[in-house]
Amino acid sequence: MVMEKRFIAAQQVLHTNGRNGSAGIIESLRANGLASFISAGFPLPREEQWKYTPVRKWLRDDFQFTGTSDPGDVQLPELISSTKDYTVVCVNGVFKPELSRLPGSELAITVTSLQAALHDEPDLISGYLRRTNPGAENPFLSLNMAFLSDGLYIHILADTILDKPLYITDIVMGPELFFHQPRILIVAENRSQATIIELRDRAGHRGAAHNAGIFENTVTQIHVSASSNIDYYHVYDRGAGARLVRTLNVYQERDTTFSTNEVTLSGSLVRKNLNFLPDGEGCQTQLNGFYLAGSGMHVDIHTLVDHAEPHCNSKELFKGIIDNNATAVFNGRVLVRQDAQQTNAYQSNRNVLLSKSAHMYSKPELEIYADDVKCSHGATTGQLDDEALFYLRSRGISFPTARRMLLEAFVSDVCALIRVEELRLNVEERVSTALAGMHIKLLSDGR
């Protein structure tokens, strides 16, 4: 518990009870979070869920837990500055309305700080915050709760159709070894529709190098009420050295459609716990994504789709490119409970290794207790096709260009699933940049 003690001590210093006695509900949430964290502790290597991600390795630094209080000049990500769509800007996880471009009052949507929301509707909001999908509990979720002070709350009221995509971005400004724990809660009421993008990129106060020491433990909760449709995207590109443990909990009521596209482009550790509970009939759940694991990266995608109700479909496609000494893990768990008849679940994970020392651990985990279902999965890990490379080269295209073209093509079908064109173009550009940084020779030594 030595490692945990530092975190617990920091929590006590920051949030000593009574310091802010009025906000009793936050205190109680924090206390619950702390208690669960203490009883669980950080994952040990022997735990199945963390078998290939010895996460303690990335937790040894002497972290600081508070960001810069006066951000001064904030450098927004390029995409956020240039887009004409809605933007919600947070700094160190705290909502900054003055930096945001919010929907007008004609649209029934509330964007506010979590603190304000907890103040206005303590029971309702804390109820959402406490909710965790079964099987989605993990110590990082508890730790995030233990440090809860603020966050972002987006409330889309019934029958609201958001006319433009809404970008959320969180700019990190703090000490070099900043342990950052933001929380986002999105509640979409009945029959609402929205496209929401969570962008965590390298822009900030002092430029790219600034993020090299950060560790983010983020939690995003999305509650999708009946007959709603949420199109969600997560783009992670904090730059070299940055660490991320992300928990996404999606709760779907009946007849809802939820899709996410998870793009991972940089960072030294990226661990995602993506949890989906279609908890009503007629739900559609789509999980797509790709990861480009360059030198020194460790990417671990854990997904859990928990089919508890009949007549739901889930479709999952993750692709990865793993270079040099990088490691990637994909663990796709699909649980079809006894009552979830007529479930249609499909999962696919495809990977390309660019070097002999790159590692990929891919594990589909289908647990099926219903008898009238259609479930399938496929996992492949290989290298670029020599004949395809030769074909390109025989047309005069140099080896590095040929390889880049094939790798871009490999993830192009996942990119094509990004329905926001501006975002798709931005992501494709990031992909080109990331791939250009992969210099390592192929297994076939390039001939």
Add this chain to the structure above:
Amino acid sequence: MLEITDLHVCVEDGGTEILKGLSLSVKAGEVHAIMGPNGSGKSTLASVLAGRSGYEVTSGSVVYKGVDLFELEADERAREGIFLAFQYPVELPGVSMSNFLRQAVNSVRKHRGEDKLSAMEFLKMMKDRAALVGLDPSLKQRAVNEGFSGGEKKRNEIFQLAMLEPTLAILDETDSGLDIDALRIVSEGVNGLRRPDRSFLIITHYQRLLNHITPDFVHVLVDGRIVQSGSKDLALKLEEQGYDWLKEESVESVN
């Protein structure tokens, strides 16, 4: 243009010897047909000239435009004007024809010291050259060879040849899998691309392609060696009599 001298080639890592002392001289503007029975080494010759991996040159030389060909990587050879029309064109899902060709054409042009084509010039060039082989111009949006019929794939090879304007075009069994109409279209495309400074090496199993494309020379490859060379009439003789009489001669000459 191309001087092959006593070329010996094995499958990589000490595998079987396939070419066993092949010599051939091709001058600028000439059309040479290489015929031969299955397994005689025709496609290996095409592969080795284009730079496909998996083969080992154990002895002999290939000089192309005064340069040792084996000093060049596959992409360098292509930029120097060697073009291989594949027997089995490769499907490249996710790579659009226009992106593929723009990269290829600009690589070759850059090497020749020519300017990049503008988007307009490039599109016009694509349209004109696609028409040569009767390919639908809408193909530029499609992924390379993906979902193309067998005939379309072969026509696509000749289309690429037209785009890249090589000095030595090697056609590896371009006629295989083509119906009579497609064969005519492809042949007309090739005939339209003949130039005084462009040579062709046409590898084929059957004589029928040579009804449409008239070669200057016909060579017969048997067991890794050219055992007979002649005019286009040799192809007709092969069509009538098959390869067996040559195989016997080949054995006799060895003995």
